[in-house]
Amino acid sequence: MESLSNKKKVLEQKPLNLAERMYLPAIVKGLGTTMSHFFKKSSTIKYPEQQREFSINWRGMHSLKRDEEGKERCTACGLCALSCPAEAITMIAAERKPEEKALYREEKYAAVYEINMLRCIFCGLCEEACPKEAIYLDGPIVPSDYLRKDFIYGKDKLVEAPLEVK
Amino acid sequence: MDINFVIEKFALVTILFAISLVIAMYSTYAERKVAAFLQDRLGPDRAGPFGILQPLADGLKMFMKEEIIPSNASKWLFMVGPGLAMLCACIGTAVIPWGQDLTINGRAVPLQVTDINVGVLYLFGVVSLGVYGVMIGGWASNNKYSLLSAIRAASQNISYEVAMGLSIIALLLMTNTLSLKEIVAQQHGWHWNVLYQPLGFIIFMVCSFAETNRAPFDLPECETELIGGYHTEYSSMKLGFYLFAEYINMFVSSAVMATLYFGGYNYPWMDTVAAHVSPNVAALIGTGVLFIKIFAFIFFFMWVRWTIPRFRYDQLMNLGWKTLIPLAIANIIITGIVIAVVNKF
Numbered sequence: 473m474e475s476l477s478n479k480k481k482v483l484e485q486k487p488l489n490l491a492e493r494m495y496l497p498a499i500v501k502g503l504g505t506t507m508s509h510f511f512k513k514s515s516t517i518k519y520p521e522q523q524r525e526f527s528i529n530w531r532g533m534h535s536l537k538r539d540e541e542g543k544e545r546c547t548a549c550g551l552c553a554l555s556c557p558a559e560a561i562t563m564i565a566a567e568r569k570p571e572e573k574a575l576y577r578e579e580k581y582a583a584v585y586e587i588n589m590l591r592c593i594f595c596g597l598c599e600e601a602c603p604k605e606a607i608y609l610d611g612p613i614v615p616s617d618y619l620r621k622d623f624i625y626g627k628d629k630l631v632e633a634p635l636e637v638k
Numbered sequence: 639m640d641i642n643f644v645i646e647k648f649a650l651v652t653i654l655f656a657i658s659l660v661i662a663m664y665s666t667y668a669e670r671k672v673a674a675f676l677q678d679r680l681g682p683d684r685a686g687p688f689g690i691l692q693p694l695a696d697g698l699k700m701f702m703k704e705e706i707i708p709s710n711a712s713k714w715l716f717m718v719g720p721g722l723a724m725l726c727a728c729i730g731t732a733v734i735p736w737g738q739d740l741t742i743n744g745r746a747v748p749l750q751v752t753d754i755n756v757g758v759l760y761l762f763g764v765v766s767l768g769v770y771g772v773m774i775g776g777w778a779s780n781n782k783y784s785l786l787s788a789i790r791a792a793s794q795n796i797s798y799e800v801a802m803g804l805s806i807i808a809l810l811l812m813t814n815t816l817s818l819k820e821i822v823a824q825q826h827g828w829h830w831n832v833l834y835q836p837l838g839f840i841i842f843m844v845c846s847f848a849e850t851n852r853a854p855f856d857l858p859e860c861e862t863e864l865i866g867g868y869h870t871e872y873s874s875m876k877l878g879f880y881l882f883a884e885y886i887n888m889f890v891s892s893a894v895m896a897t898l899y900f901g902g903y904n905y906p907w908m909d910t911v912a913a914h915v916s917p918n919v920a921a922l923i924g925t926g927v928l929f930i931k932i933f934a935f936i937f938f939f940m941w942v943r944w945t946i947p948r949f950r951y952d953q954l955m956n957l958g959w960k961t962l963i964p965l966a967i968a969n970i971i972i973t974g975i976v977i978a979v980v981n982k983f
Contacts, residue, residue, distance in 0.1 A: 496840075499945070502946065503941060506941060509676050514680045
């Protein structure tokens with residue numbers, strides 16, 4: 473059939489000549505190729521000792537942020553939980569007492585905030601949904617563990633370390 | 639028969655057995671390292687410095703694994719298979735001359751377990767027996783894949799033994815002897831047979847690859863088609879025996895190739911070296927040279943494995959019957975004519 477686009481390229485399959493039919497020249501060439509790799513530097517990164525840097529848009533373990541004065545930013549509005557496609561986030565809100573003013577930024581705070589790391593797909597939608605800039609997926613790789621219950625991370629693991637008192 | 643003779647043979651057999659096992663053990667390590675380097679990786683490097691304890695760890699793992707004998711397997715044959723494979727692999731080293739005679743307390747101690755005058759035939763016998771281990775194991779497993787693999791192994795070995803035998807006939811026309819000791823002695827210095835029989839050597843080498851079931855002829859154990867091949871149903875040290883036998887086979891066929899075609903313990907300027915050192919040291923240097931040749935061949939086996947893809951079954955048979963056998967016959971005829979002409983004038 474006539475080619476309309478002229479993109480078709482007909483490959484002519486010639487019968488192999490004697491050197492090609494002997495295969496040995498091609499095999500020797502192949503051996504040369506593999507040998508050249510023998511002397512190449514290996515691209516292995518010995519993981520636990522040696523770590524590759526994460527890319528700038530890497531999404532790892534979540535952390536709940538504090539503001540400049542060291543107060544927790546989260547107000548337990550629940551938008552992160554609502555936006556989470558994997559339903560990994562749960563929280564219980566509580567009202568701030570007057571003496572806790574130094575701990576929480578606004579009158580409402582999350583008394584319990586849990587993320588199930590086995591459900592989480594690290595999509596970053598919670599980060600996008602948060603109106604208070606309280607949650608970011610800027611942590612390392614979530615470590616492995618033996619029991620399912622240990623993958624439910626509470627505030628003890630998620631909240632940023634308090635600011636150092638100066 | 640005097641007691642010294644018994645002691646020296648016993649010692650030699652023990653040493654050879656130990657060397658075969660250690661080389662087989664470290665061939666597994668070398669295989670993984672070579673594979674890794676050829677693929678720009680590092681290979682095993684956790685067990686000991688550079689991972690040199692990896693074979694020990696693997697061996698320990700093999701021993702610790704649960705021993706499973708399938709309920710419908712033929713139990714006795716199931717156990718005979720790996721043993722036979724191992725036995726046939728180990729006895730091949732008996733006729734290979736590992737070096738020139740040592741002189742200990744005025745006695746000449748040959749570094750060869752036995753110099754039978756049909757050494758080459760003995761090697762062929764041992765090599766062809768090797769396939770029985772595979773066949774028995776594959777059949778006794780009562781598993782379709784194992785059986786298919788065993789049939790493949792058997793037909794492959796039989797096909798390539800023909801070409802191997804024919805390629806060696808051309809060599810025997812030149813050497814006029816079947817004794818390996820004499821064949822090596824004739825290759826003194828650099829008169830290596832490979833220089834006179836290059837085609838014969840290539841045929842022999844290709845057939846050795848097929849006989850040891852190494853890539854690109856590893857059809858009996860191609861994972862994609864046959865799961866594990868003839869050792870699919872094997873576990874624990876029985877599996878270890880099969881894997882070990884394969885590596886010992888590789889060692890033995892490397893030794894045979896080095897002996898028949900690459901001068902065994904001979905090396906260029908060996909007379910100059912021998913004039914400067916004592917005879918025993920010269921003999922040991924020769925043994926060292928032989929082992930260097932053997933290691934080079936083992937490396938070549940691994941190098942080829944990561945270069946050439948596996949043959950299809952019909953390609954394998956075509957290569958064996960339609961290419962290698964006619965070539966080997968042509969080689970015999972040419973060698974015969976050349977020898978006749980040379981003898982005439």
